[in-house]
Amino acid sequence: MYLEDHKIAPETLISKTDDSFILEFTLSEECDFFDGHFPEIHLLPAVGQIDLMMHFAKKYLGDKGFAVSAKRIKFGAPIFPGYTVRLNVKYNSEKKSLAYKLTTCDESKSFSSGNFALGE
16 A cells, blocks of 8 residues: 555566565655745655655565664655665664665666664
């Protein structure tokens, strides 16, 4: 229901292991994450990017806890309505952390990346 609520096209799973996954999805013009961030420029806000990453991490890796801190978060380029993006997420069980990258499908451009420590 999450994707339908935000008007995001169903994701395509590219690869998956026990502790990582790569998928692609399209952010439609109607996606509510674009509403109101900047009235004249619609772009996916940081909170939307992180929310999407955590949603898919829970879906594909199970409930590992919630983000308690963020490290090395970088936002390299804006994400506009209609973009199809690739999400790469890796779970580190020793550090209890998630690392993610949000890129173009060919990975030639990085939209954002970072690490999140997880707690219970």
